[in-house]
Amino acid sequence: MTQENTCYLCGAECEVGLMGNHRITSYRCAYCGVYGIHRHAAINHERDETAKWKAACVLAERRLQKLDNFIILPESVGEVLGRPTTTIESLLASYPKTPLELLDRSLLNLSRMVKHPGNIIHIPEDHPTVLFSQTTEELVYVIDQFQKLGYIDHDRNVIVNFTSEPANVDRSPMYLINNGFYIQAEGLRRIDELTRTSAGGKPQAFVAMWFDKSMDDIYDNGIEPAIGTDCGVKCVRMDNIEHNNKICDEIIAEIRKSSFVARAACQ
Ligand SMILES: [Zn+2]
Structure with a gap:
């Protein structure tokens, strides 16, 4: 495999263009998605494999x-070639800044990988970026924690087809990694809890207001201090969040x- 057809960040084989x-x-990478990188940004981080992998997780x-x-x-300079920049x-x-944030965001990623809770999830052992992990050891840790918390369990077909007691079924994290797993009700409950709060764990308030510069003063000096600083609630104003979906959906x-x-x- 040559460097020309591999993802700059995660090293997976992918479509590359200029x-x-x-x-x-x-790059159009199956793991990192679609992104472009300027040659100067690439050169600056060329040898920092840990930084590249962490960026690949994000x-x-x-x-x-x-x-x-x-x-x-x-x-970052706003938009370039019609795309947002970073x-x-x-x-x-x-x-993620803390281990608990890493686990929460990993669980949210799992929920985004299935259309229905009955869908099986497979995480490639050599590419666990969706679980903010790099090594098998790190992946096993996350899977083990999710299993202990009752968030995930292994392929239920194994239990259905198993002739002896389900207790004899291999429940090791490696078994889940090799055979896939399902999100359990406890995991769905936690996902629901997380999606009702902002990424920082604070409750969130949506501020419905006019998209106009004249409103900045009212927002910055009135609404945000009152709701954000005084009440500890995260304020979300539509033109202040990153998005590239259709604005109504967002x-x-x-x-x-x-x-x-x-x-x-x-007025
Ligand atoms: Zn990639």
Whole structure:
């Protein structure tokens, strides 16, 4: 395999192209999704395999959230070639900061991988970026914790077809990795809990207001301090969040995640 057809971040074989006067290499990776990287950003991190893998984990999450298709630059400058931009540093800053955040975001990724809770999930042992892991040891740890918490269990067909007691079935994390698993009711309960709060664990308020610069003062000096600082609730204003889906879908998704909607009226 040559470097020309492998993903810059995770090293998987993928479709590679050039754009923006050949200064940006574009990738369509089965794990990281669709992204482009400017040659200067790529050179800056060429030898930092840990940073590249962590960024690949964040991209795997964005692919599942349908928030990929952006360009990585040495410095973020808004839009380039009609796509949002980011930096490797910003992706690294989005990597989970605590072990509990890592587990919560991994569980949310699992929920995004299935259309129905009865669908089986397979995590490739050599590529566990959706679980924010790099090595088999790290993957086994996450799977083991999920199993102990009752979030996941192995292929139920094994139990159905098993002639002796289900207790004799191999329940090791490696068995789940090799044979796949299902999200259990306890896992669904936790996913529901997480999707009702923001990524930082705080309750969220959706601020419905006019898209206009004249509203910035009202938001920055009135609404955000009152709801965010005084009440400890995360404020979400539509033009302040990253998205590349249709705006109506994003508004509906954010309202669903919010505990309440604050409406800012103006004359
Ligand atoms: Zn990749």
